[in-house]
Amino acid sequence: MKRSILKYWLVGFGLWLGAVLAFAAYTVETTQQHLSDELEATGRTLQRLISQRVAQHDAHMTSLIAVTGGEDPARSGAVRQVMESITRFYPRIVWIALVSLETGDTPATSRNTIIKPLLEVPEGENQDLSPLVEKIVRQRPGKISIYQGRNGRYLLAKRAPAPSSTAVVLAIDARLLLEPEERPAWARLRLILDGQALLDMPAANAKDARLPFIAEPHFESVIDGESRHLSLGLNRPVSFAALLPLQQLASFAAVSGMVLFVVIFALRQRAAAVQSRRTTLEAEARALLQERETLLAHASRVNAMGEMASGIAHELTQPLTAILSRSQAALRLAVTDNPDIQAISQALEINVREAKRAGEMLKRMRDYASNRTPKPVTSSINAIVAEIVALTTADLQQRGITLKCSLAPEPVKAFVDVIELEQVLHNLIRNAADAVEATRAALIRIETEVVNGDIKIVVRDNGAGIAPDALPKLFHPFFTTKPDGMGLGLSLCATLVERIDGRIEAANIEGSGASFTVFVPEAQPQEMA
Amino acid sequence: MSQHRVYLIDDDEAVREAIAFLLVTYGVNVETFGDPRTFLAHINEEKPGCILVDLRMPLVSGLQLRAQLIGRGIDWPTIMITGHGDVVACRRAFKAGIQDFLTKPVDGEVLIEALQQAFGNLDALLEKRQARLQLARLTEREREVLDMVAGGWASREIAAAFGVSVRTIDAHRAKIAEKLDTTSVAEFVRLTLAGKGVP
Numbered sequence: 001m002k003r004s005i006l007k008y009w010l011v012g013f014g015l016w017l018g019a020v021l022a023f024a025a026y027t028v029e030t031t032q033q034h035l036s037d038e039l040e041a042t043g044r045t046l047q048r049l050i051s052q053r054v055a056q057h058d059a060h061m062t063s064l065i066a067v068t069g070g071e072d073p074a075r076s077g078a079v080r081q082v083m084e085s086i087t088r089f090y091p092r093i094v095w096i097a098l099v100s101l102e103t104g105d106t107p108a109t110s111r112n113t114i115i116k117p118l119l120e121v122p123e124g125e126n127q128d129l130s131p132l133v134e135k136i137v138r139q140r141p142g143k144i145s146i147y148q149g150r151n152g153r154y155l156l157a158k159r160a161p162a163p164s165s166t167a168v169v170l171a172i173d174a175r176l177l178l179e180p181e182e183r184p185a186w187a188r189l190r191l192i193l194d195g196q197a198l199l200d201m202p203a204a205n206a207k208d209a210r211l212p213f214i215a216e217p218h219f220e221s222v223i224d225g226e227s228r229h230l231s232l233g234l235n236r237p238v239s240f241a242a243l244l245p246l247q248q249l250a251s252f253a254a255v256s257g258m259v260l261f262v263v264i265f266a267l268r269q270r271a272a273a274v275q276s277r278r279t280t281l282e283a284e285a286r287a288l289l290q291e292r293e294t295l296l297a298h299a300s301r302v303n304a305m306g307e308m309a310s311g312i313a314h315e316l317t318q319p320l321t322a323i324l325s326r327s328q329a330a331l332r333l334a335v336t337d338n339p340d341i342q343a344i345s346q347a348l349e350i351n352v353r354e355a356k357r358a359g360e361m362l363k364r365m366r367d368y369a370s371n372r373t374p375k376p377v378t379s380s381i382n383a384i385v386a387e388i389v390a391l392t393t394a395d396l397q398q399r400g401i402t403l404k405c406s407l408a409p410e411p412v413k414a415f416v417d418v419i420e421l422e423q424v425l426h427n428l429i430r431n432a433a434d435a436v437e438a439t440r441a442a443l444i445r446i447e448t449e450v451v452n453g454d455i456k457i458v459v460r461d462n463g464a465g466i467a468p469d470a471l472p473k474l475f476h477p478f479f480t481t482k483p484d485g486m487g488l489g490l491s492l493c494a495t496l497v498e499r500i501d502g503r504i505e506a507a508n509i510e511g512s513g514a515s516f517t518v519f520v521p522e523a524q525p526q527e528m529a
Numbered sequence: 530m531s532q533h534r535v536y537l538i539d540d541d542e543a544v545r546e547a548i549a550f551l552l553v554t555y556g557v558n559v560e561t562f563g564d565p566r567t568f569l570a571h572i573n574e575e576k577p578g579c580i581l582v583d584l585r586m587p588l589v590s591g592l593q594l595r596a597q598l599i600g601r602g603i604d605w606p607t608i609m610i611t612g613h614g615d616v617v618a619c620r621r622a623f624k625a626g627i628q629d630f631l632t633k634p635v636d637g638e639v640l641i642e643a644l645q646q647a648f649g650n651l652d653a654l655l656e657k658r659q660a661r662l663q664l665a666r667l668t669e670r671e672r673e674v675l676d677m678v679a680g681g682w683a684s685r686e687i688a689a690a691f692g693v694s695v696r697t698i699d700a701h702r703a704k705i706a707e708k709l710d711t712t713s714v715a716e717f718v719r720l721t722l723a724g725k726g727v728p
Contacts (some may be wrong), residue, residue, distance in 0.1 A: 347550065
């Protein structure tokens with residue numbers, strides 16, 4: 001019972017844990033997907049935005065080249081105005097310059113070319129343009145060169161078409177490519193120029209706890225324009241809390257735990273109901289069985305009583321008949337003129353004996369029927385045997401049966417109910433007498449013996465013995481070989497002997513006759529009062 | 530009491546002796562047997578008597594004894610005594626032609642009464658047997674003449690009926706009287722009636 005309850009709760013806990021884990025996994029998965037999608041969308045928007053903005057740089061440079069009109073510095077005033085208005089409108093364009101590329105007569109190389117600002121806005125920026133030379137020199141007119149500068153800036157350069165040897169250079173502050181409000185705080189944003197980081201802005205939550213086994217959503221895309229040298233990278237560091245909202249998980253755990261608890265409780269209740277119903281049914285069945293057994297026992301007892309009553313009635317009828325007839329005869333003799341006193345007293349004597357015989361039978365019946373509680377006392381078995389012998393000798397002699405008795409030397413004491421043991425021995429002697437009645441020199445021997453703490457009382461006869469097939473059934477109730485027997489005598493004997501921890505055995509004697517042996521435990525010395 | 534015997538068969542010695550003792554005080558001539566077989570071996574048809582038998586005995590029951598006796602042509606009145614006075618046993622006993630059915634313990638008066646009735650029946654039985662034996666000695670013609678005499682016919686009328694002389698009829702009557710050992714017409718009538726009926 002205890003185990004099953006424990007099992008129930010263990011299974012319940014397992015289910016609950018499984019459900020919570022599944023929920024967590026599902027939440028992580030969907031959140032991850034959602035965050036990833038959001039990142040992707042944001043990335044695309046930013047990429048488009050930046051692409052549009054850098055496309056303007058190209059346009060500015062082209063228009064500036066057009067405005068400079070080759071190498072006529074005279075128009076520098078107008079150029080400066082344009083430059084100034086550009087820087088005013090576009091704060092990310094932090095510096096604009098018109099530079100000249102002076103070379104000798106030899107074809108331009110990065111070594112012999114000197115780059116010299118002709119016009120710059122604002123002035124005094126002191127941009128280091130030397131790294132740009134190499135790129136510009138090899139740059140064909142109309143194309144843009146790009147070069148990473150300091151402090152998150154990069155430089156763009158475009159040459160004027162030949163024969164002009166000027167170029168327009170823009171310095172762009174990459175940080176201003178996006179307005180602060182355009183930048184998602186939750187993402188790490190990087191701008192990469194030709195594989196080198198130009199800008200790296202960490203996410204606001206970068207220091208939060210991460211789930212180690214979950215890959216960060218990542219977005220990377222090349223920016224159109226600026227000759228596709230620039231690319232945007234977005235990483236979304238996902239905190240444990242964002243991925244697995246603990247509050248939600250806790251609510252789910254609580255709710256599912258409660259549901260499971262209720263379900264298990266309901267199941268338990270149902271199981272308990274079923275169990276209790278089964279127990280009830282079993283108890284009912286048991287009660288029914290017991291009742292039936294009681295009825296059966298009662299019926300067999302009643303049956304036994306009926307059979308016994310009938311048998312006893314038959315046996316009692318005989319002495320009663322004899323007594324009645326003899327009494328009436330004696331009465332007739334008594335009322336004659338010359339009564340034969342001797343004949344009358346003889347008749348009365350026989351009547352007394354017959355009446356005792358009847359009484360004996362009644363006593364047997366009472367003892368069987370009343371189921372009286374035995375009153376065992378420490379008694380001399382020899383004395384009991386002697387008593388029985390004295391009681392039966394006369395009757396046996398009349399039937400031509402000799403009764404011989406040999407007793408073990410005292411003490412032969414056992415803790416027995418005297419009346420019951422007498423009853424047993426009387427029964428055995430009666431049976432023996434019936435067995436030897438037709439035998440010549442009919443003999444019954446009764447012996448006592450002490451063997452290994454047991455007292456043996458053996459009743460032997462020299463009759464025909466017991467039929468082999470009858471031997472095993474001898475002590476069964478209602479088993480009898482006598483035409484008028486009830487089959488209760490030996491069964492009763494066995495019951496009575498077993499009640500005092502004894503036993504009874506039947507055997508055939510080699511040669512002729514049968515022997516019945518009663519074993520009763522010898523009384524311990526302290527019991528021998 | 531009757532000069533007839535009572536044959537008492539009971540397996541219980543005490544019962545046997547007590548009933549015999551009682552019957553003796555009534556002056557009944559009683560012979561006792563411990564079991565039916567001894568009785569069957571001992572029985573003598575020349576010594577008719579009433580049979581008093583226990584219904585329930587080992588080996589041969591009272592009813593079986595009765596059947597064996599009938600088989601030997603002995604149908605002396607039989608009284609059954611039993612410790613089990615149940616209806617079934619009683620019915621079977623009467624169907625077997627039992628005279629009376631008494632339950633143990635049996636009262637002396639009742640037993641004597643039943644025995645007296647049985648003795649009467651035995652007398653009638655023996656008388657009928659005697660009459661039949663006597664009638665059997667007559668010739669056919671003598672039997673016819675006897676019947677007519679018993680029927681109240683005069684010799685003359687009988688002679689006319691047979692178409693013989695009165696003297697012939699008288700000769701027959703003399704022969705009949707000799708064989709039946711009586712000349713009384715009343716005696717003729719009694720014997721004729723006794724000889725009739727079921728043997």
